[in-house]
Amino acid sequence: xxxxxxxxxxxxxxxxxxxxxxxxxxxxxxxxxxxxxxxxxxxxxxxxxxxxxxxxxxxxxxxxxxxxxxxxxxxxxxxxxxxxxxxxxxxxxxxxxxxxxxxxxxxxxxxxxxxxxxxxxxxxxxxxxxxxxxxxxxxxxxxxxxxxxxxxxxxxxxxxxxxxxxxxxxxxxxxxxxxxxxxxxxxxxxxxxxxxxxxxxxxxxxxxxxxxxxxxxxxxxxxxxxxxxxxxxxxxxxxxxxxxxxxxxxxxxxxxxxxxxxxxxxxxxxxxxxxxxxxxxxxxxxx
Amino acid sequence: xxxxxxxxxxxxxxxxxxxxxxxxxxxxxxxxxxxxxxxxxxxxxxxxxxxxxxxxxxxxxxxxxxxxxxxxxxxxxxxxxxxxxxxxxxxxxxxxxxxxxxxxxxxxxxxxxxxxxxxxxxxxxxxxxxxxxxxxxxxxxxxxxxxxxxxxxxxxxxxxxxxxxxxxxxxxxxxxxxxxxxxxxxxxxxxxxxxxxxxxxxxxxxxxxxxxxxxxxxxxxxxx
Numbered sequence: 324x325x326x327x328x329x330x331x332x333x334x335x336x337x338x339x340x341x342x343x344x345x346x347x348x349x350x351x352x353x354x355x356x357x358x359x360x361x362x363x364x365x366x367x368x369x370x371x372x373x374x375x376x377x378x379x380x381x382x383x384x385x386x387x388x389x390x391x392x393x394x395x396x397x398x399x400x401x402x403x404x405x406x407x408x409x410x411x412x413x414x415x416x417x418x419x420x421x422x423x424x425x426x427x428x429x430x431x432x433x434x435x436x437x438x439x440x441x442x443x444x445x446x447x448x449x450x451x452x453x454x455x456x457x458x459x460x461x462x463x464x465x466x467x468x469x470x471x472x473x474x475x476x477x478x479x480x481x482x483x484x485x486x487x488x489x490x491x492x493x494x495x496x497x498x499x500x501x502x503x504x505x506x507x508x509x510x511x512x513x514x515x516x517x518x519x520x521x522x523x524x525x526x527x528x529x530x531x532x533x534x535x536x537x538x539x540x541x542x543x544x545x546x547x548x549x550x551x552x553x554x555x556x557x558x559x560x561x562x563x564x565x566x567x568x569x570x571x572x573x574x575x576x577x578x579x580x581x582x583x584x585x586x587x588x589x590x591x592x593x594x595x596x597x598x599x600x601x602x603x604x605x606x607x608x609x610x
Numbered sequence: 611x612x613x614x615x616x617x618x619x620x621x622x623x624x625x626x627x628x629x630x631x632x633x634x635x636x637x638x639x640x641x642x643x644x645x646x647x648x649x650x651x652x653x654x655x656x657x658x659x660x661x662x663x664x665x666x667x668x669x670x671x672x673x674x675x676x677x678x679x680x681x682x683x684x685x686x687x688x689x690x691x692x693x694x695x696x697x698x699x700x701x702x703x704x705x706x707x708x709x710x711x712x713x714x715x716x717x718x719x720x721x722x723x724x725x726x727x728x729x730x731x732x733x734x735x736x737x738x739x740x741x742x743x744x745x746x747x748x749x750x751x752x753x754x755x756x757x758x759x760x761x762x763x764x765x766x767x768x769x770x771x772x773x774x775x776x777x778x779x780x781x782x783x784x785x786x787x788x789x790x791x792x793x794x795x796x797x798x799x800x801x802x803x804x805x806x807x808x809x810x811x812x813x814x815x816x817x818x819x820x821x822x823x824x825x826x827x828x829x830x831x832x833x834x
Binding site: 406407408435440441443444446447448450452454456457458467468471472473513516517520 | 727729730732733735736737738739740743747748751752755
């Protein structure tokens with residue numbers, strides 16, 4: 324790998340931005356336990372083997388886990404099960420030692436986990452496709468869930484939405500419609516839409532993969548700022564330099580298993596321990 | 611301008627307007643009731659339950675295959691007599707047009723619902739919205755935008771098809787026109803063209819604004 328010059332968390336971020344994000348980041352709980360997945364199994368009804376088999380890892384509060392892996396390795400499925408979009412057939416998902424989802428055999432065909440809406444708001448997610456709700460303005464997109472689901476005060480929610488928009492550089496677009504925004508702008512609004520619910524964990528599923536190359540940076544910079552502000556995140560990405568700059572913890576998935584796990588991102592990228600990881604990282608080099 | 615004087619006969623215009631009112635009433639009630647029926651039918655069509663799907667399929671195909679006139683006769687002469695149901699001609703018309711509009715609109719609703727990207731449902735779920743909030747706040751508003759142009763088109767078709775009501779003896783605008791023509795056959799032998807010309811213009815006045823609204827909405831919502 325080449326030297327990671329592009330994404331350096333120390334100088335790419337301005338400190339003023341970081342402090343503002345802290346208002347939307349979750350207030351650290353007393354025990355600071357973080358997020359944990361244990362022995363997670365995801366099995367589809369018509370597949371002979373599980374898509375995810377016995378996945379276990381822990382993400383400390385305020386840290387960033389980057390999930391890497393070739394396509395079809397189960398990375399996106401992992402995030403989807405954590406978000407509750409797919410029921411799990413084994414294992415547990417917990418936040419601060421509270422189990423929020425438990426594997427149940429026989430749910431292979433079910434569409435969603437049966438998690439309550441209050442539990443769902445504790446985990447935010449931004450998707451690869453940069454669709455907002457096209458029938459709502461930027462502000463409407465962001466304020467909908469806090470108003471409808473959390474029943475928060477309208478003035479307070481709007482004020483917070485504006486603050487978030489200001490942080491991602493889109494305060495002047497609050498009344499714009501989604502179709503008037505570029506992909507990168509929409510993705511930044513989608514991040515605000517997730518953050519306003521104060522999720523304890525934020526899941527980012529290849530959020531720049533569908534964007535034009537020149538819009539990738541503006542989105543990743545926002546994510547770097549979030550990391551600095553202490554937002555717990557699970558990130559699936561193919562941007563290797565970004566992954567190296569932001570990760571506190573890396574796992575490499577292949578065939579539904581964790582092939583390699585490292586708590587030292589620089590070491591992982593420089594000296595992967597397994598042959599599979601070397602092979603995988605090698606596909607991103609062009610010397 | 612031969613025969614145009616027929617239009618100046620006292621009572622001609624008011625009677626035509628009365629006939630037009632019957633036409634508009636049948637079409638209006640039919641379209642109005644078709645909307646909720648269509649929404650429910652469209653929603654049922656998206657369900658995975660095979661029995662519900664098969665029933666909806668049969669309903670839609672039956673309505674589409676049968677000519678509207680045959681449906682009208684079936685409803686008026688068959689159905690109502692059969693079940694000893696005191697259904698007058700206007701009632702039979704409204705019933706058939708509701709069944710027809712409900713089926714056609716249902717299919718439009720189904721198409722619109724199925725065209726909404728999956729990520730809209732997924733974003734809503736992750737944001738904590740309940741299934742009903744997702745449907746009413748996210749999916750339905752988008753679906754309505756997609757199906758509005760086609761459903762306005764359907765409404766104009768229903769307005770025009772109400773002319774078949776003549777054949778059940780409903781005195782709507784065409785029937786009134788025929789009565790006026792018959793009554794003045796000797797006095798104004800060439801009045802026919804004028805009466806039908808006015809009727810043409812009346813249909814136009816009713817349907818044209820609908821087309822304009824549809825076009826405007828299409829233009830405004832074309833981006834999503």
